[in-house]
Amino acid sequence: MSKNKIIALSDIHIGTNAPTVWYQKDIHEPYLVTILDWIIQNASSIRELILLGDVLDFWTYPPHEEPPNFDAIIAANPAIFGANGKLSEVLTALDGKVTYVRGNHDMNITQEDLDKLENPKGYKIQLSPEDVYYPLGNSNKKIACTHGHIYTMFNAPYTPNNASNPIAPLPLGQFITRSVAFMRNNDLQPGQTVAQLKDSGDPDNKNLLSSALPQVMKAIENPNIPITDIILDTISKATGMSETQSIKLTGGRETTLEEGKKIYANLWSEWQSKQGKSIAIKSILADTALYDGFLGWFAQQLAQDVGAELVVMGHTHKPISGIVNSPIKYVNTGFNCPSTVDLGKKNATFVQIDIEAYQAEILQVSQEKGFYNIKACPANPVDNKAELEIGNYTIKLNFDPNTAVDQIIKFVTSDKKFLISVVNETKYDLQYVGVKNDSGHWTLGDIPANTSISKEVDYNSVSNTFSLGANYQFIDGLGFIQLAASWPVTGTRKIAVGNINQDGNAPAEKVWREMQDSSDKSSSNDSVQVRAFMTTQGKTVIWNYEVTQR
Template sequence: MTYWNLQNADGTIVLRLEENDATGAMSGTLASDGTTYTVQGGWSASGSVPGRLASVFALRGSDEADAPTWIAASGVMMGPGAAPQRITLSISIASGHDGSLRRKNAELTPLGGGATQKRKIVVISDVHIGMGTPTVWFQPSVHDAYLKGICDWIIANAADVQEVVLLGDFFDQWTVPCDEQPPSIEAIIKANPQIFGPTGYLCQVLDALGGNVTFGPGNHDMWASVNDMSFIVSAAGHSPKFFEGGTYRPPMPDGGQKNIALAHGHEYTMFNAVDDASPWGGLPVGHFVTRMVASQMKRTLKPGQTVADLAGQGSPDGLDYTSIVKGAWARGDVNVVEALLDSVAAQTGTPKDQMFVLADGSSVSLAQVQSQYQGLFSQWQAKEGGGTQGTINAWKSVLADAQGYYMGFFGQRKAFEQSAEVVVFGHTHIPQSGLETTMVNYANSGFECASIPDMPPGGTQATTFIVIDGSTLEVSVMQCAQNGTQIAPINVGPVQAVPVGIDDSCYVKIINNGAEDLILKDQTAAHGYFAAPLPATIPAGEFGLVWLQDYAGGAGSQGSVTYTPAGGGPDQVFTFTCPLLLIYSNACSGGTSFRTKSGSGVWGAPGVVAKSGHPFYVEFTVA
C-alpha cells in the first residue's frame, strides 16, 4: 500500500488516497471547496499493457449526507503511481440538496513538495464540551458531527494550516445544576474519548499539524491549566499547547511583527470577566447565573430531553438579559448586578436559600453571592479610570454581556492595546466579521453548540469558526452545515466600534522605518481620552497604534504623542485633531511623511489632510 496526498495551488482541492499497487484499487477522501467526500476507485499505469500510453484513474463517492452530494473525478498522472508528481484532475459534483451540477478542473501537486506555505490560522471557540449530562449545551448526539466535520476540514487542509487555536470555552464547567459539583477538565476529557482519545477528532488534528494546536481558557473553563493539556495525548504523542494571560499572539508566516491578537473576550464583560475580588477562585457573577439556569433546566426537562432540544439554549440560555440591563440603564441604576441576580432567580424559580456546590466541593449561598458582587459596577468604574469615562465604559461592559453589544468597541480596543491589525474574540456566540470605518479588523468566531430548533434551515444559529490568512490578514467566517459535511465561508455583517452617536475619534498608526526604537515620552489629550494604553515602545521596523476617543458633546478629539529615538536624537511629535463642529477642520502633523482619510473614504495622497468627515485616520511614517 502507498498513499497519495496532493492539493491544488490555493488548497481548495485536496486528494488523500490509499492505493494498492497490485490491484490498482484506491480509497480515501477528496476535498473540494470545504466539503470532504469519501471516494473509491482505481488506476492503471502507463506501459502496463501494450498501447497504454498514460497513467489514469477514476474516483466516485459522496459527502454521505442524508441528501447526498455525489462526486466523480478522473485524472491523468505524471510520475510513478506510488508517488505522482502532478495530477491533471477533472471533477463533477451533483448536489442532492439543491440539484445543482458543478464541474471544475485542477492541477494537483504533492503536499510534501510544491505545496503552498502554511499560512492559515484556524480559530475555534465556545464548543462547551462537558460531561454530556442534559443541562450541558454541547450534546454529543447532536454536536459531535459538527466538531468532527471541522476537524476533518482542518486535516484535509493541513498543508496550508499553520496552527489551530482553541479560543476558550472549549470545555464547560458552568452548565451544571446548583446542587452538583462541577467536573474537572480531566474528567471532561476522559468522558469524551471520541474527541480527546488518541485517535479522537482533536488528536487527529494534532497529528496532522505536528502538534500545532494551542488552547487558552475562557470563562466556562477558566480553571483549565497547562497540566490539563497533558491528559490529551494523540497517537503520535502530541498534546495541545497552553497560553495564559488572556491574549495569544500567533507567529506570522514571514516571521515579522505579530499583528494578530486572539482572546476569548470575556475580560471586557462585567458579568463574566475573572473577578480578582471574588473569594471563590476568581469566579464572576455569571457563573452563578448559569448555575441557576441549569437547575431550572434539570427540574423542567422531560425524560430523555436535553437543553439541545429547546430553543434559545446555547445562545446562551434563553433568558432576556438585554431587558434587565436596559431597565437598569433607564433607571440610572448602577446596582445592575443586584437587578441581574434578582431577575434571574425569579425567572428560574431559584429559592432565596439556594446553595451552590463549587468545584472544590465547598458550598456558598445565594445570599453570599448577592452580597459579594453588590459593588461590582463601582469596581469597574474605578478600573476604567473613574469619572465620566469610567462610568461610560462600565456600562459598555454591561451591554457587552447582555447581547454582545459594544464588543466591536472592545475588539478595537484590544487591537490598539496590542498594536495588532486583526483581533478575534469568542464568548458572545455571535459570529461577526469587520468593523465599520476603522483601520483594524475585528471578528468573532461564533460557537459550536446551537440548539436543534435554532440550527438552519429553520433557525439562524449555525456552527461557525474563523480562518485567518496570516500572509494577507484576510479573515473568513466559516460555517459548518449538514451535520458537518459542508463547510464554506459565509458573509456576516460588520459592526460599529462606536454604535451610539457620532465617532469623532482620531485613529493613528505610527510606522517606524527608522533604525532606532521609538520610546514614548509624552502624551496630551486636550479633548477626548486615550481609549487604549499607548505603545511604550515602537520597535524599529514595526508600527504602533494610537486611539484618541472623543467624549459625548461638541468638542471632538484633539491630542498628541511624543516619541524619542532610543539612541538619542530629535523627538518625534505627532499631533491630530478631529473636531465635531463643521467650522473647524481635521488636522495633523509629524513624522517624515503622513497620509490621511476620514469616515469610509480612501487614503489620500501623502501630505494631504482629509479636512472634513469623521472619524479621522492618520498614518505617520518615520524614516
C-alpha cells in the first residue's frame, strides 16, 4: 500500500495539568491516545504526522507562576511523551516521519527540546525551520501547512528590528493569556480546573479582545493613541489584573502589563508600514473578530502566493472545511481539548490529507459509553459572501485584497441605540423572576397587563455589546415565558423566546444559550403565545416581543 496520507494535528495545548491549563490529562489524554493509536494502526498508508502548532502550551499559567520549561511538560505527561509513550510509538510506526511546526503558545520550542524525547530506535521529531511547512518539499508547494498565528497581529512572533522587545519573540497575546489565567486562578474553586468551564480555550479569551475592537478601530485613525494601550487597559479591567502585577516568564525574567504597553507601542505602525493598512486591519480581525473568514482570507493569499492547492491551518480552534466559491482548498484542524461542558458539541479533531488528490478530510474522536471512536467530522466552509457584524453595523466579507477597510472603521465606531420592547396584550401581569446577564443588564422589570414597555439596553459601554435573557411569570398561573436578545461585537445578532415552565434564572439562561439568529420567533403554550422579531428605526435597533392570549 502506498503512503499517500499525511495527518495534521494541532492545538492540543498540553501543559503541566495545572488548574489554568486547557489540557487536563485525566480528561483529554484518552482522546489524544485514540488519535495516536489510529495513526499507528493506519501507518501503512500514512507518510507523515505534522504537529501543527500549540501542541504544547507555555502561556496558560497565572502571572505569579513561572511557566514550565519543555522538560516539566514532558515529565507531567509520560503516557504521551515518555520513551514508551504514544508519540514514541507513532515515531516508530512512521519510521521517524513526524514534523513539528510552531504555533504561538509553543513558539519557543527548539530542536534541542525535541531531541530530548526518547525513542527505542533513535528517531527524533524534526522541527520545521519555517512557520510555513511544505510536506511535499520546497520544490512542490501544492500543500502548505502553517499554524496561522503568523498572520495575526497580536499572536505573531514580535521581533522588531530596533530590539524594542526585550522578551522577544513573545507577542502581545501572551500578556492577554496570562491575564486571563490570573482571573481564572482567582475564580476557580478548590479542585476545579478550567477544563470544567464552558468555552475553555476560547482563542479570543471570552471575547475580551473583541470587546476592545471599536476603540481599536478609532485609534487606528489617531496615531497618538497606541492600540496596545487600549487592548491592555481592556484586559486589565476585565480580568482584575493590575498593570503593575508581576508576570513571571520562563528563565527568571519578569514583566508587567505596564511594560507591555511600551514594548508593543509601535505594533500597529510597524504592521501598517510592512503590510499596508488593509491587510494590517485584517490581521487584527483575524485575532479579535471571532470570525474565521479572516484567517481563511490569509489562507487564500498564501495559496495564491506559492501556488498551493491545499492550505492547512490551526489556531482558530474550529474545524473548517473549504472556502465557498474559491478554487483554493482550505481546512482547519480544530481543537483537541474542549472542556467537559463542551464535549459532544465540540470534539477532538484532526485532518487527514490525500497527497495525490490534494484533498483533506476532517476527522473527530467521539466517546460513547466509554468507548472512543474515530469518525468523520462535519465542518462548514468559510463563506466568502457572508455578512459580518462588527460593533453596530453589518459589513460584507469578501476575499478581494483590495477591499476598502475604511468602511470597517466607520462601522465599528458609529453610535447606535438598542431598545427592548415588550407588549403584554394579556389581562395578566408579567412578573420578572429570573435573568441571564452575560454582557450588559436586562433593564425591564415587571410588565403590567395590557401594557407596552420599551427601555434602552444597559449594554457594555466599552464594546457596545450585550447578550442577555429574562424569565417572566404570569401571576395568575398561566405559566412562564423567556425572552432573550444579543448584539455581539461580531457574528450574528440574535433574538429568542421560550416557554419553560420553571421559576428562577435557569430558564432564562437556557433560552439565552439556544439563541441562533435574528429571524422571527414564536413560542406558545395552552394559554399564551409570544412572538419575537427585530426592527430598526433610524439608528435604533429594537428587539420586539409581543405576548397575546390564545
